[in-house]
């Protein structure tokens with residue numbers, strides 16, 4: 001196997017860039033003696049809510065629970081339907097199943113790979129309770145259209161923002177047109193801690209209060225237990241996230257700069273490049289190209305020491321064993337979802353990726369094109 005020249009992640013580089021601040025933050029927590037639900041979690045929750053221009057954030061142990069707990073807080077469960085897409089990380093649908101509800105999959109817009117807003121209305125049934133649009137790859141779904149349908153049918157909206165913290169729409173911001181924003185801090189996300197973490201951000205204080213209870217065994221201040229979960233964000237992670245949040249916009253700008261270089265370097269090739277909606281701030285959690293020989297390109301890049309991965313190679317409804325004994329419904333055809341799964345390839349993309357590395361990647365792709373006689 002070729003030596004890795006361009007890796008897929010920049011985690012360690014990011015740590016080194018921020019090492020002084022991060023080490024100090026970790027040290028402070030270790031010396032404090034408070035490691036669970038202390039001042040660092042509270043502080044980070046306030047900073048995150050302020051960053052999103054929203055009222056409340058609740059730190060959790062994962063993005064998966066950031067989807068599950070609000071569903072439970074909304075009393076969505078068995079017999080209820082939640083509309084989403086099948087072209088997403090498994091956890092989006094998994095959270096709906098964990099709540100006992102039924103995911104209803106609608107197709108994507110092949111340009112953005114996000115939910116096709118024109119198909120949502122047809123998927124609404126008397127049992128529909130919520131819509132979970134996913135801001136896939138770092139670009140918001142068309143929230144104005146989603147919110148309009150939700151309002152017409154009295155549905156909740158949870159934005160799956162695990163890949164898009166710091167992104168914006170053209171005339172809306174994330175969180176403005178929904179009930180809850182769910183996000184993840186697992187290391188590879190744009191805002192990542194050194195392990196697992198997640199949060200909800202919301203203007204709905206009742207939901208925030210309920211999720212706060214659910215994350216800590218259903219308990220509020222003293223006793224008053226209902227059955228909940230152990231889904232807390234740790235102090236160590238919160239302290240690191242406070243450091244990294246300050247750098248998030250700058251890091252996202254660096255991703256956008258590399259994406260521009262890819263766009264320019266790959267223009268005129270046979271690849272379909274990421275489509276950024278006019279006026280949107282796409283923050284390129286992933287830079288995803290499409291080609292009819294995805295496996296060939298991935299193998300070629302690998303032979304050149306460049307790691308490219310697939311997000312996601314198999315749509316959820318096509319995975320083995322689907323739907324694993326749970327209820328699920330497909331609304332209409334998922335042909336664009338299925339087509340995209342066979343074509344997508346994610347190029348290396350992170351703030352610490354150098355222009356030189358982006359250039360190497362572009363050159364390798366252009367050399368691959370030549371081997372195919374283009």
Ligand SMILES: *Cc1c(COP(=O)(O)O)cnc(C)c1O
Nearest residue numbers: 062063064089091092162184186
């Ligand atoms: C990462 C991710 C999740 C789940 O987050 P975890 O922290 O891994 O549980 C959910 N939805 C999407 C779109 C994701 O990318």
